[in-house]
Amino acid sequence: MKDTLKPGIRYEHKFLVPSSKTVPALYPEAEEFLAMPEVFATGFMVGFxxxxxxxxxxxxxxxxxxxxxxxxxxxxxxxxxPPGLEVTASVTLVEVDGRRLVFEVQAHDGVEVISKGLHERFVINRAKFDAKVGSKLRPAGT
Structure with a gap:
């Protein structure tokens, strides 16, 4: 981590919502999702x-x-x-506690606020993380 990783960092990200990011597309294996309205899915919004x-x-x-x-x-x-609208995420890093990062997040679809809240992330070393995850695939004791 660099010394510039401090609370107050802001970022704005835009995305044009396609049909592939709507509720029916979230789990096409689920009959219940397929029957739901074609709007930006919460699962995809969280990913955004x-x-x-x-x-x-x-x-x-x-x-x-x-x-x-x-x-x-x-x-x-x-x-x-609905698909075709551009969503904008506005995020602010509000807390840095070691490798734990907390963000205030908000999303707007050009008409109204669609989401707001908090998101926490953790800084990882990719090689160590991959090794730990890989150990889950190996039988215990091998």
Whole structure:
């Protein structure tokens, strides 16, 4: 992590919502999702907010050796957004506690606020992280 990784860093990220990021596309294996309205899915919206946070702090870490993973999300999804609208995420790093980062996040679809809340990420060493995850695939004791 660089010394520039400090609270107050802000970033704005824009994305044109395609049909492939709507509720029916979230889990096409689920009959229930397929029957739902074609609007920006909460699951994809969360990913969009994470994407904005990643882009916000990548210049302030040793990317790609250091990366961040999401560890907590607490956001509203208070308005539906149809495909074709551009959504804008505005994120601010509000806390740095060692490798733990907390962001205030908000998204707007050009008509109204669609989401706001907090997102927490953790700075990882990619090689160590991959080794630890890989150990889950090996039987215990081998």
């Amino acid at each position: 907010l994470e994407w904005a946070c990643i882009k916000c702090i990548n210049p302030h870490i040793d990317w790609p050796a250091e990366q961040t993973v999401g560890t907590h999300i607490n956001v509203s999804h208070q308005a539906a957004t």
